[in-house]
Amino acid sequence: MKITKLTTYLAPPRWLFLKIETDEGIVGWGEPVVEGRALTVQAAVNEMADYLVGKDPFLIEDHWTVLYRGGFYRGGAIHMSALAGIDQALWDIKGKALGQPVHALLGGQLRNRIKVYSWIGGDRPADVATNAKEVVARGFKAIKLNGCEEMQIVDTNEKVEKAVETIAIIREAVGPHIGIGVDFHGRVHKPMAKVLAKELDPYKLMFIEEPVLSENAEALREIANHSSTPIALGERLYSRWDYKPIFEGGYVDIIQPDLSHAGGITECRKIAAMAEAYDVALAPHCPLGPIALAACLQVDAVSYNAFIQEQSLGIHYNETNDILDYISNKDVFEYADGFVGIPQGPGLGIEIDEAYVIERAREGHRWRNPIWRHPDGSFAEW
Numbered sequence: 001m002k003i004t005k006l007t008t009y010l011a012p013p014r015w016l017f018l019k020i021e022t023d024e025g026i027v028g029w030g031e032p033v034v035e036g037r038a039l040t041v042q043a044a045v046n047e048m049a050d051y052l053v054g055k056d057p058f059l060i061e062d063h064w065t066v067l068y069r070g071g072f073y074r075g076g077a078i079h080m081s082a083l084a085g086i087d088q089a090l091w092d093i094k095g096k097a098l099g100q101p102v103h104a105l106l107g108g109q110l111r112n113r114i115k116v117y118s119w120i121g122g123d124r125p126a127d128v129a130t131n132a133k134e135v136v137a138r139g140f141k142a143i144k145l146n147g148c149e150e151m152q153i154v155d156t157n158e159k160v161e162k163a164v165e166t167i168a169i170i171r172e173a174v175g176p177h178i179g180i181g182v183d184f185h186g187r188v189h190k191p192m193a194k195v196l197a198k199e200l201d202p203y204k205l206m207f208i209e210e211p212v213l214s215e216n217a218e219a220l221r222e223i224a225n226h227s228s229t230p231i232a233l234g235e236r237l238y239s240r241w242d243y244k245p246i247f248e249g250g251y252v253d254i255i256q257p258d259l260s261h262a263g264g265i266t267e268c269r270k271i272a273a274m275a276e277a278y279d280v281a282l283a284p285h286c287p288l289g290p291i292a293l294a295a296c297l298q299v300d301a302v303s304y305n306a307f308i309q310e311q312s313l314g315i316h317y318n319e320t321n322d323i324l325d326y327i328s329n330k331d332v333f334e335y336a337d338g339f340v341g342i343p344q345g346p347g348l349g350i351e352i353d354e355a356y357v358i359e360r361a362r363e364g365h366r367w368r369n370p371i372w373r374h375p376d377g378s379f380a381e382w
């Protein structure tokens with residue numbers, strides 16, 4: 001079998017899909033995207049396409065190695081996201097050709113299902129609480145919300161009180177047994193992170209996420225010394241080499257590699273294995289589309305340390321941008337009791353509705369994250 005063609009589609013609300021075709025008619029799909037830079041990742045995929053055309057799609061490990069190492073310069077969000085989508089599509093092709101789900105080719109599933117969490121939005125604590133209750137009523141056993149608004153490098157007690165009040169209201173609303181992940185989104189700097197972590201400890205959170213940016217990971221030591229809450233991060237780390245200092249540092253409890261940002265199934269499987277050797281848990285990041293989610297579930301299926309999966313079915317944006325719109329086998333993600341089943345179909349397990357993808361790609365998108373500012377006019381991390 002030979003690779004014949006790579007085609008990319010800008011898929012609203014903010015995704016990029018990749019189709020890899022072969023001379024035997026088998027087609028694989030990947031989702032090479034980093035939010036807000038879809039066109040740049042598209043260019044990177046196109047730049048790597050000429051190497052792949054004419055090659056055997058089954059030689060995933062070799063293609064990954066050449067595309068990672070062979071450009072001399074390597075790594076980072078754009079390159080590793082492009083490589084991630086290519087890798088997902090190659091696994092999809094191989095699974096479809098052999099009539100096996102990807103997880104079967106990775107050694108076989110060690111779990112039937114994985115717990116999922118739902119994102120909770122809302123501007124005011126009361127709205128967040130209403131949304132949280134609604135999601136719990138729909139069966140979710142775990143939720144995640146943003147932990148604070150913009151936070152300056154040193155900020156006021158008022159900001160801290162507001163953040164704590166929101167979490168208190170949520171804990172009260174959902175009761176003691178629902179998992180609550182609190183995402184600080186890298187908004188907080190070292191001086192405030194330890195204050196917040198300590199204040200939030202009594203709410204027995206499932207984790208605090210990006211309490212500082214991962215490039216400031218040395219600050220985690222101080223935070224861990226002020227709190228017993230598990231610390232999660234990793235959505236902005238792109239390879240085993242990026243994760244190396246995190247494991248060596250010893251203060252991260254949960255890693256969150258993104259299957260569409262960190263080199264795909266091949267690389268995330270290895271990152272997960274490194275984590276297992278440090279007794280660190282895996283919770284793949286996925287505020288993305290159906291292909292990314294399907295890729296996550298393949299790695300969850302074979303990773304002992306995976307415990308929960310992020311996903312954005314029908315809730316992260318709005319009902320008109322549901323990820324199920326893009327797939328024909330709409331029952332593939334089986335939800336029950338706060339868990340989602342591991343897909344059993346060949347390849348990634350999803351069937352992309354290509355006509356719908358082409359139709360939506362005509363409209364495309366220009367997704368950008370908001371730009372925030374502090375009261376003094378300086379830039380604020382979103």
Ligand SMILES: O=C(O)[C@@H](O)[C@H](O)[C@H](O)CO
Binds near residue numbers: 035183185235285310
């Ligand atoms: O953990 C999450 O899902 C968020 O931090 C998103 O990755 C971020 O809003 C960019 O899409």
Ligand SMILES: [Mg+2]
Binds near residue numbers: 183185235
């Ligand atoms: Mg996050």
